[in-house]
Amino acid sequence: MSLSDDGGYGGDGHRGPETGQTRTRLPDNDGDGYGSGRRSRTGMSSRNLVTIVGVIVLLLAAIAFANRGGSGNSETATDSPKAPGRAQPTAPTGTKAVSGKTGGIASGFAKTEQGAQSAAANFAVALGSSDMFQRDQRHKIVNTVMAPSAAAALQNKLDDVYAPDFFKAVGLKADGSTPPGMTFVSRTIPVGTKVKDFAKDQATVEVWCTGLLGLAGEGSVKPVTTSWFTLTMKLAWTDNDWKTLTRSQKDGPAPVSGDVPASGAKDIAGAVQGYGGFTYAR
Known part of the structure; x- marks a missing residue:
């Protein structure tokens, strides 16, 4: 560049x-x-x-x-409410992402377009993590990233979704635990963010993501696969931070698969255990 x-x-x-x-x-x-x-x-x-x-x-x-x-990368241009979602999808701003963490999830975002995008990206990671498959951890995540007015309703919906049938569908035991000798993988990786709407106390942000889901291990019947999807999050400025009001998901955009051969179960398990995630900043 x-x-x-x-x-x-x-x-x-x-x-x-x-x-x-x-x-x-x-x-x-x-x-x-x-x-x-x-x-x-x-x-x-x-x-x-x-x-x-x-x-x-x-x-x-x-x-x-x-x-x-x-x-084109100036902070003023990106922050301008007159032109949300300007064509700077991967340009970093250099602005410090957050001031701290709450329950292991980034918090203390700036009340700017960049702050809203950073919040949406980090919330997408938390809501797509393997911790969501454990009830207590799931409730902590939802209470951290969701606005109080929306948390209780989402908790009830997610408790219905994360049920024995769903656990079996992804290769877990009926109680959500991982079979012996396997490594359960559920990870969301934001690729980019875009502001669709930005007002004084609300923002709508799209997060383009790729995801990993499955069981890594010898003889796994649910090997780890990748997916591409876009999350749309409506955020509200609540208690001096961004919180999620609603979220929705749609498939894609998905690139053509490359010609890199798939790695073995041992390599995938080692990578997931050995490579940690990031705090995302716009």
């Missing part, structure tokens, strides 16, 4: 003028023995001048382009 100087530009334009005796050709002195040589030097100087001018023009254009690109 940054521009670098091109060492190939310049040519003879960076060389100094020739030194030595100065010769002057008078207009009526056609017999001057230096006439032809002087015309040759004048032609060479013209080419040098054109080259120098060309280099200066290129450098000025490069500087102008770099300055224009740098201004």
